[in-house]
Amino acid sequence: MDLFSSDSPSQTVQARVDALREQIRHHDYLYYVKSRPKIADSEYDRLFKELQKLEEQYPALITPDSPTQRVGGAPLGQFSKVKHDRPLLSLDSILDVDDVWAFDARLRRELEVDQVEYAVEPKYDGLSVELVYESGLFLRGSTRGDGVTGEDITLNLRTIRSLPLHLQSNSTLPDRIVVRGEVYLPLPDFQELNRRLTERGDGTFANPRNMASGSLRQLDPRLTATRPLVVTCYDLMVSSGNPFATHWEAVSSLAAWGLPIPKPRRLCGSIEDVLAFHRDMAQKRDSLSYEIDGIVVKINDRSFQDRLGEKSRSPRWAIAYKFPARKEVTKVQDIVVSVGRTGALTPVALLDPVEVGGVTISRATLHNMEEVARKDVRVGDTVKVERAGDVIPDIVERIPIPGETRGASFRAPDHCPVCDSMVVQEGPLFYCTGQTVCTAQLKGGIEHFASKGALNIEGLGKKTVAQLVDEGLVADFADIYRLTKEQILHLEGFAEKSATQLLAAIEQSKAPSLDRFLFGLGIHHVGSHVAKVLANHYGALEMVIAATEEDLLQIHEIGPETAHSVMTFFAEPRNLTVLYQMNELGVRVKKISSDEGVQPKPFVGKIFVLTGGLDGFTRQEAKQRIEQLGGRVTSSVSKKTDYVVAGHDPGSKFDTAKKLGVQILNEAEFSNLVKG
Missing domain, CATH: 3.30.470.30 (DNA ligase/mRNA capping enzyme)
Incomplete structure (x- = not known):
């Protein structure tokens, strides 16, 4: 029977298409997953082409999971965001x-x-x-x-x-x-x-x-x-x-x-x-x-x-x-200094290219001046190199060579190599005092401000930030919100669509949460976790700005260095000017409303387990409410559990709670508890 004799698929054609797909999937599995192919490439190609021919003649038979549909469609303008079913944690x-x-x-x-x-x-x-x-x-x-x-x-x-x-x-x-x-x-x-x-x-x-x-x-x-x-x-x-x-x-x-x-x-x-x-x-x-x-x-x-x-x-x-990092031997050609977003000066060794684990390395960090002195690495030295975590190149040690004449010991510069500002020492670290005058700090600070964990400005990456700073278009965070489409279109790599998308991302960033905004400011010692601690404690940017060092030290998880750093940042007139200008340009940092339970935190140290369905809360809403009040929600009942919140049709956790003597709350009791 001729499978191609009709414009509409018969049951025979459908059966053949199904059989071909099943065979191709099976051989894909054997080849790509099990690494045990059972047919020659030519036979696989014959099956694939037969399926393609049938689908071309009968487009109604094409399904999204067909082996022929792996590649197709026009390029995307951008990737859409997806919320994961469960957090993808790191290890x-x-x-x-x-x-x-x-x-x-x-x-x-x-x-x-x-x-x-x-x-x-x-x-x-x-x-x-x-x-x-x-x-x-x-x-x-x-x-x-x-x-x-x-x-x-x-x-x-x-x-x-x-x-x-x-x-x-x-x-x-x-x-x-x-x-x-x-x-x-x-x-x-x-x-x-x-x-x-x-x-x-x-x-x-x-x-x-x-x-x-x-x-x-x-x-x-x-x-x-x-x-x-x-x-x-x-x-x-x-x-x-x-x-x-x-x-x-x-x-x-x-x-x-x-x-x-x-x-x-x-x-x-x-x-x-x-x-x-x-x-x-x-x-x-x-x-x-x-x-x-x-x-x-x-x-x-x-x-x-x-x-x-x-x-x-x-x-x-x-x-x-x-695993221990791989190590190889090479020679130091020069030692230069890079300047980070905080102004920290990091010595970097320029190396004769060496392959480490299949990757050619031509530079490696020396971390800080104290580390350079400890390892006594100098220009011209032979050194052992590794990829720390198989990613970041690092110098492990110097290898002495009999009879070698060594160069002079490396010393930290007195002035910043980028902006020529004075360099000061804090412990083992050296810092450029130039702040926003220093383009290296400015670029790093704006990259951090626009990063995913901060204001998440899609399109404002390293290359774009460098152009904006070098062109004199951005000299502080507020300048980001002054950018026009005409200015962006003059940058390399931008056209009408990408410029519009960047401006839209900037506009979308004008209503950040308090913790992301604090993190994005790049305050020394304020990472994402400390930013959340500050946000939950004060609830509003104005309250953080007004906090004294003594106030800050009263907060659990805030130590002397962090308290001093936060107070110093908001005491600097230039920083307050930039914050004022951002507000004038439409940036509105979200406050944590009083009903979100900024203070007090009556559930601190308390462990909750949720089981069964609740009428007045979704499971996520109940979890968020507990966490806002300082508590923690776990998935299983143990002797350490303080409360089990039991809705209708509770599961085995309810029985375990009774057996262990854990306090059980019905929905009404839970609701009263969170209302305080």
């Missing part, structure tokens, strides 16, 4: 074996058990992504972003051949799953791509991670499709089906559904087994076809994970146990 990193023993001891003590089982796997050096599947179909993918919100890169992820667009259906496949994975570039492909870029005279990438990240964030998915990216999936974050008791079972199910998972991985019955796996992977590291910088260690039992909970940025039940 605490450990280098010292004693810290690994301490990690195990802490977990066993808190869990009140003699032994803990761990699931361990390689720590891939790539880009973290969230993958969402519904009814077995790949629905959406996004970058990690700030951990709470990422960028929608679905079209780019669809180009990755190892990522199934349609999961293998079986009895355990839930209707909806959210998976965390890592996208990376195999080393041979990275080296080949860099070779081609060099031959063309284009700029090369420093390492496979940068190339993978740059490839995934291309606005044109057709360009991403030219990069041989690979994905591995290591965590089932959300599942609509029955929960898995262990991490090992969850990841094994990912593999059963056709998703690639980390290899090798191992179940370890003790911390000794974890250390053995680490030694084994360290020995195999240089023979692998992909970059790893350590292993990931996770408690296998998910109920234990729930009991231990999370810190603000990382889980308390998992760590990244890093």
